[in-house]
Amino acid sequence: MFFLFIFILGLLFGSFLNVVIFWLESNAGEDEEIKLGAKNFRKHLGGRSFCPSCKHQLNSKDLIPVISWVFLKARCRFCKEKISVQYPLVELFTGLIFLTTFLYFRSEIFSAISYWLLAVGITKLVLLLTVNCLLLIVFVYDLKHKIIPDKIIYPAIVLALSYWLLAIGANYLYGNISLASSLYPLLSAFGVGGFFYFLATVSDGKWMGGGDIKLVFLMGLLLGFPNILPAMFIGFISGAVVGVVLIILGKKKLQSEIPFGPFLIAGTWITLFWGDKVVEWYLRAFL
Ligand SMILES: [Zn+2]
Numbered sequence: 001m002f003f004l005f006i007f008i009l010g011l012l013f014g015s016f017l018n019v020v021i022f023w024l025e026s027n028a029g030e031d032e033e034i035k036l037g038a039k040n041f042r043k044h045l046g047g048r049s050f051c052p053s054c055k056h057q058l059n060s061k062d063l064i065p066v067i068s069w070v071f072l073k074a075r076c077r078f079c080k081e082k083i084s085v086q087y088p089l090v091e092l093f094t095g096l097i098f099l100t101t102f103l104y105f106r107s108e109i110f111s112a113i114s115y116w117l118l119a120v121g122i123t124k125l126v127l128l129l130t131v132n133c134l135l136l137i138v139f140v141y142d143l144k145h146k147i148i149p150d151k152i153i154y155p156a157i158v159l160a161l162s163y164w165l166l167a168i169g170a171n172y173l174y175g176n177i178s179l180a181s182s183l184y185p186l187l188s189a190f191g192v193g194g195f196f197y198f199l200a201t202v203s204d205g206k207w208m209g210g211g212d213i214k215l216v217f218l219m220g221l222l223l224g225f226p227n228i229l230p231a232m233f234i235g236f237i238s239g240a241v242v243g244v245v246l247i248i249l250g251k252k253k254l255q256s257e258i259p260f261g262p263f264l265i266a267g268t269w270i271t272l273f274w275g276d277k278v279v280e281w282y283l284r285a286f287l
Pocket residue numbers: 051052053054055056076077078079080081
């Protein structure tokens with residue numbers, strides 16, 4: 001029951017993430033093409049949600065996460081305009097993120113031996129949950145527009161820094177201060193950030209852009225060492241495979257047309273949530 005509650009909470013929060021994505025698109029600044037697609041956002045902010053196409057006010061039965069989309073057969077109830085599959089997918093994924101992030105902290109929270117450690121555990125949970133939601137926004141936005149928005153990635157980096165500092169503090173409370181937990185995340189962040197900066201400079205921004213550098217810096221902070229290695233590996237390999245398949249299918253002409261961010265984020269989540277198994281496999285296979 002409790003896990004179902006967490007999942008449904010995630011679904012509802014996913015609706016909010018869709019609104020944030022819409023807000024980013026309507027405030028895309030110089031990028032007119034993105035802006036045009038979402039020019040009705042101010043109506044959105046007016047309190048009630050509107051259909052972006054016919055501007056008809058939506059009521060609660062149009063706004064139930066996932067379920068509304070399925071029962072309306074992906075069309076607006078009033079103008080029959082298609083509703084993007086992005087809406088239910090983001091909601092579903094936010095539900096899964098809530099569930100997996102909660103399970104990730106379950107033992108730390110339930111086995112906390114003092115209120116102080118319980119507070120630390122819950123704060124870490126909230127921080128990581130927020131970072132993961134921001135990463136989902138980056139995932140969708142980069143996939144759609146090939147841009148990693150600063151408005152999302154900078155706050156995510158600040159939260160990841162807080163998460164890292166809190167983890168050091170918690171380890172200090174447990175009395176097991178170690179080099180791996182204190183310094184490796186920062187070293188990993190600067191390591192991969194520097195590597196991507198080098199690749200971007202050498203290729204004059206063709207292989208990867210500034211957004212990718214910020215994203216891998218965030219990954220380093222979250223994952224530390226050696227977990228950053230399999231995350232990168234998964235990102236590079238899946239990106240290359242999908243890229244080659246799309247080029248063969250004739251859907252894309254150049255590697256540079258395919259955004260790299262979503263693959264890196266997929267690698268981050270796989271390593272974060274299945275860390276021990278993935279790292280063990282990676283180290284056995286490659287080192
Ligand atoms: Zn409509």
